[in-house]
Amino acid sequence: MSASRYPEYFAEAKDRHLNELKEWLSIPSISALTAHKPDVNAAAKWLADALTRAGMEKVKIHETKGHPIVYAERLKAPGRPTVLIYGHYDVQPVDPLNLWTTPPFEPDIRDGKIYARGATDDKGQLFLHVKAVEAILRQEGELPVNVKFCVEGEEEVSGASLPEFLAANREKLAADAVLISDSSLLEPGKPSICTGLRGLCSLEVTVSTAKTDLHSGLYGGAVPNALHALTSLLATLHDERGRVTVEGFYEGVPELTSLEKEQLASYNPDEKKLASELGLTALYGEEGFSFVERTGARPTLELNGVWGGFQGEGTKTVIPKEAHAKITCRLVGSQDPQATLDRIERHLNSHLQPGAKLRIQPGEKAIAFSCDPSDPMLQLAADAYEEVYGQRAVFTKDGGSIPVVATFASVLQAPVVMMGFGLPDENLHAPDEHFSLDNFDKGLLTIVSYLHKAAQASV
Incomplete structure (x- = not known):
C-alpha cells in the first residue's frame, strides 16, 4: 500500500x-x-x-x-x-x-x-x-x-x-x-x-518565638510575634517590580533569543481578557515580561501556603509561638535547585527578625x-x-x-x-x-x- x-x-x-x-x-x-x-x-x-x-x-x-x-x-x-x-x-x-x-x-x-x-x-x-x-x-x-x-x-x-x-x-x-x-x-x-x-525546588519554613503561645494583653507589643516575624520575612522575597530579591537567584537564567520571543509572542493571550476570565482586575508579575514569558521562560518564587496562630471561630487574643509557610520555585535555564534552596535559606536567615528562630525543611528538586x-x-x-x-x-x-x-x-x-x-x-x-x-x-x-x-x- x-x-x-x-x-x-x-x-x-x-x-x-x-x-x-x-x-x-x-x-x-x-x-x-x-x-x-x-x-x-x-x-x-x-x-x-x-x-x-x-x-x-x-x-x-x-x-x-x-x-x-x-x-x-x-x-x-x-x-x-x-x-x-x-x-x-x-x-x-x-x-x-x-x-x-x-x-x-x-x-x-x-x-x-x-x-x-x-x-x-x-x-x-x-x-x-x-x-x-x-x-x-x-x-x-x-x-x-x-x-x-x-x-x-x-x-x-x-x-x-x-x-x-x-x-x-x-x-x-x-x-x-x-x-x-x-x-x-x-x-x-x-x-x-x-x-x-521549568525546573522545581520547594521548602517549608517554620518561624518560632516563645516556648508557648502568649496572652496578647500581657505581652503584646513587647515580645516577638511568630506571625509578624514570618510575614515580614516573606515580604522581603520580592521587590515592588515583582522581581525575586534573593541574592544570586537569577544566576543561570538565559536571555530569550529573538526566535524564542517571536514564538512566545505568537501565542500570548489577550491579557485583559485573561484577567477578566480569571475574575481579576489585572494580571501581576515580573515587570517587563508578557504573560507567556512569565509563565514559561522566567523563574518564580511563590507562596503556596501560610498559616499559624488561632484560626477557629471567634476571637482568641493570643500571640502565636509558631508560624509556617510553604514555598515553591519554578526554575529555568541552568538554575540549580540545591543552589537556589541554599540562597533562599541564606536570605531568610539574614532577614529574620530579632528574637525569632528559623527552621527550613527542603522538599522536591528537579532541573x-x-x-x-x-x-x-x-x-x-x-x-x-x-x-x-x-x-x-x-x-x-x-x-x-x-x-x-x-x-x-x-x-x-x-x-x-x-x-x-x-x-x-x-x-x-x-x-x-x-x-x-x-x-x-x-x-x-x-x-x-x-x-x-x-x-x-x-x-
Whole structure:
C-alpha cells in the first residue's frame, strides 16, 4: 500500500483500535495505591503483548523496586536515525468518584470523545504510537527509522525506577531523538511542540518565638510575634517590580533569543481578557515580561501556603509561638535547585527578625529542561503536524515541571520531541478525563508522518 492509504487504513481499523484501547483503559493501573499493584502489572503485561502484536522485537518487562518498565525495539533501518518513544501506563487515582458521569474504568464514547481514567494521560496518547508503528509495518513491511519503546509505570508518583534504569542502560536506550506524547495542543486544531519546561525546588519554613503561645494583653507589643516575624520575612522575597530579591537567584537564567520571543509572542493571550476570565482586575508579575514569558521562560518564587496562630471561630487574643509557610520555585535555564534552596535559606536567615528562630525543611528538586527549536528533529515534527493539521506547530515553553524529560535529555544527550495530542480541557487528573477522537485520528497520521520524515535526518 502507498502512504496515501494511511487515512483509509486507520478508518478501517478504527473500531478495532478503539476496542483495544478500551481494554487497556479498563485496567485500573493506579500507581499511587498499593492495592492496585496487580493492576499496574496487568497494564504492563497488556502493553508488552500489544507491542509484540504490533511487530516490535525484544519486548521485555523489566522489574524494578517499584513498578515495571516495558522495553521494546525494532532496529532494522541501518544508517537511519533511532527514535526512542517514551510514555507511562500508570494513572492517577479517581477520587472524587461521584463526579464521574460514567465509571472511570468503564471506557465510554460520547460526543466524539472517549472517557476514562488514562484516556489522555497517558494511555490514549501512548497507544497512538503503538498503532502507528503497527500500521507502518503492516503496510510497508518495515519501519523507516529504528524505533525503541521505554514505558514506565511510576510517572504519576515521581518514582525513582526510570532514572535508575536510564543511568544503567545508556547504550541500550541510545537514540537520536526521544519522542513523547504526554502533553496538549494549544487549542483544537492548533498544535504545539514544547521546547522548555521549568525546573522545581520547594521548602517549608517554620518561624518560632516563645516556648508557648502568649496572652496578647500581657505581652503584646513587647515580645516577638511568630506571625509578624514570618510575614515580614516573606515580604522581603520580592521587590515592588515583582522581581525575586534573593541574592544570586537569577544566576543561570538565559536571555530569550529573538526566535524564542517571536514564538512566545505568537501565542500570548489577550491579557485583559485573561484577567477578566480569571475574575481579576489585572494580571501581576515580573515587570517587563508578557504573560507567556512569565509563565514559561522566567523563574518564580511563590507562596503556596501560610498559616499559624488561632484560626477557629471567634476571637482568641493570643500571640502565636509558631508560624509556617510553604514555598515553591519554578526554575529555568541552568538554575540549580540545591543552589537556589541554599540562597533562599541564606536570605531568610539574614532577614529574620530579632528574637525569632528559623527552621527550613527542603522538599522536591528537579532541573529545568530546554532544547533548541531549530534542531532538525523538532523542525521535522513541526512539518508533520502541518501536513496533518494544516497548521504548523508553534514552539512553546511550558510553565510546569516534568523531571523525566530533563532526565532523558541529560542522560541520552538527545533532543526531546514533545508531540502532544491532548487538549488543555480534557480533565487529566480530574473526573471525566477524556480524549478527543478527532485528535486520536490525526495523532495516528501525524506520528506516521513524523517517523517517515525523521528518516531524512542525518545521524
